[in-house]
Amino acid sequence: MTFQSEFSYETRPVRVVFRPGAAVTATPGEAAHLGLRRLLVVCGSRGEAVARAVADALGDACAGVHAEARMHVPVEDADRAVAVVRAAGADGCVTVGGGSAIGLGKAIALRTGLPLIAVPSTYSGSEMTPVWGLTEHGTKRTGRDPVVQPRSVVYDPRLTLSLPVPLTVTSGVNALAHAVEALYAPDTSPLVSVMAEEGVRAMAEALPRLAADPKDLDARSRALYAAWLCGTCLGSTTMGLHHKVCHVLGGTFGLPHAETHTVVLPYVLAHNAPAAPHALAVLRRALGTDDPPRALWELAGRLGAPRSLAGLGLAEGDVTAAADRVAGEPYANPRPVTADEARAVLRAAYEGGPPEPAGDIPLQQIQRGHGLADRK
Numbered sequence: 001m002t003f004q005s006e007f008s009y010e011t012r013p014v015r016v017v018f019r020p021g022a023a024v025t026a027t028p029g030e031a032a033h034l035g036l037r038r039l040l041v042v043c044g045s046r047g048e049a050v051a052r053a054v055a056d057a058l059g060d061a062c063a064g065v066h067a068e069a070r071m072h073v074p075v076e077d078a079d080r081a082v083a084v085v086r087a088a089g090a091d092g093c094v095t096v097g098g099g100s101a102i103g104l105g106k107a108i109a110l111r112t113g114l115p116l117i118a119v120p121s122t123y124s125g126s127e128m129t130p131v132w133g134l135t136e137h138g139t140k141r142t143g144r145d146p147v148v149q150p151r152s153v154v155y156d157p158r159l160t161l162s163l164p165v166p167l168t169v170t171s172g173v174n175a176l177a178h179a180v181e182a183l184y185a186p187d188t189s190p191l192v193s194v195m196a197e198e199g200v201r202a203m204a205e206a207l208p209r210l211a212a213d214p215k216d217l218d219a220r221s222r223a224l225y226a227a228w229l230c231g232t233c234l235g236s237t238t239m240g241l242h243h244k245v246c247h248v249l250g251g252t253f254g255l256p257h258a259e260t261h262t263v264v265l266p267y268v269l270a271h272n273a274p275a276a277p278h279a280l281a282v283l284r285r286a287l288g289t290d291d292p293p294r295a296l297w298e299l300a301g302r303l304g305a306p307r308s309l310a311g312l313g314l315a316e317g318d319v320t321a322a323a324d325r326v327a328g329e330p331y332a333n334p335r336p337v338t339a340d341e342a343r344a345v346l347r348a349a350y351e352g353g354p355p356e357p358a359g360d361i362p363l364q365q366i367q368r369g370h371g372l373a374d375r376k
């Protein structure tokens with residue numbers, strides 16, 4: 001494999017604390033370290049019990065618990081949360097939960113500039129990114145702003161013990177998708193490559209152990225460690241076709257986030273593989289296979305995860321509409337995607353059969369694929 005001798009890499013100031021029990025034992029210290037005295041705790045309705053434990057640990061530094069986070073951050077939820085944070089006189093927020101809770105926290109930070117502490121409970125990786133998302137009138141907008149990047153991330157593997165196996169698997173594959181796309185991103189770098197390889201290896205090793213025994217704390221720690229690495233890859237690079245497809249399917253067609261990532265990833269990787277030899281080589285090593293798209297598809301099947309968009313409820317007639325939307329918007333990808341190719345990728349994901357190994361494509365086409373504008 002040739003060495004990537006031209007790159008840039010930006011490090012953002014984020015403190016990471018990782019230990020079992022840290023949600024309760026480390027969060028108050030992180031708040032003190034940041035000089036915060038009145039924190040609003042943000043979570044979803046299902047995560048309220050754990051969030052209350054964090055709120056209790058914060059004691060007088062807790063300004064309240066706002067348990068209204070939902071998937072894809074509807075803009076009216078963001079409006080309400082900003083009003084709550086202002087009424088509480090908070091000087092920061094603690095998000096307790098997965099990407100939805102972190103997403104609502106980021107929406108607050110975007111509007112108010114208040115600092116965030118994230119206590120993640122899934123493997124989505126949002127805590128390591130400056131990417132925010134808001135959904136309005138059926139369309140999800142995303143953007144990048146350093147103000148939404150959590151200043152402190154408290155990883156507590158114990159918090160993930162309650163994650164049901166189906167969500168464990170799909171959330172884990174969501175993390176894998178960040179690493180996969182970071183490997184062929186136009187702004188990838190040797191450090192991203194190292195993190196992606198280690199993240200993929202650790203997650204692929206942890207998921208079967210967790211499907212067999214979801215209370216295995218060692219495997220939970222390994223999966224959360226992988227999520228940290230994969231999330232860092234996401235935060236450091238520009239995502240491509242896979243994230244664009246999932247963004248359209250989630251934001252416009254209402255499909256569930258992690259499950260959609262799990263279904264789509266093998267097909268996008270099969271499409272991009274001929275244009276991404278370095279990524280393919282890294283993934284072969286990390287997954288111990290000659291055929292990473294097929295290995296990811298088999299992993300999902302073996303662990304009982306959904307494998308078709310039809311199974312997730314996408315109407316057959318929406319395949320073309322989604323593909324046109326994907327093809328019609330610019331995004332960075334190692335291989336250009338025509339409307340027909342987007343349709344073929346989506347059609348294959350809709351049906352859920354084994355991904356076809358793609359043939360070689362001309363070098364000229366590969367180079368044309370990079371450098372487009374969208375950052376997620």
Ligand code: NAD
Nearest residue numbers: 046072098099100121122124126129131159160162163257
């Ligand atoms: P989620 O936060 O929506 O959680 C899914 C479900 O699992 C919820 O019902 C939640 O209550 C429950 N849950 C979460 N943790 C649990 C636990 N430990 N035990 C039991 N139940 C638990 O799911 P997600 O996949 O983490 O996040 C999806 C959202 O995050 C999407 O809106 C997506 O766009 C966003 N996201 C953003 C970024 C970014 O960088 N901005 C990255 C990844 C995902």
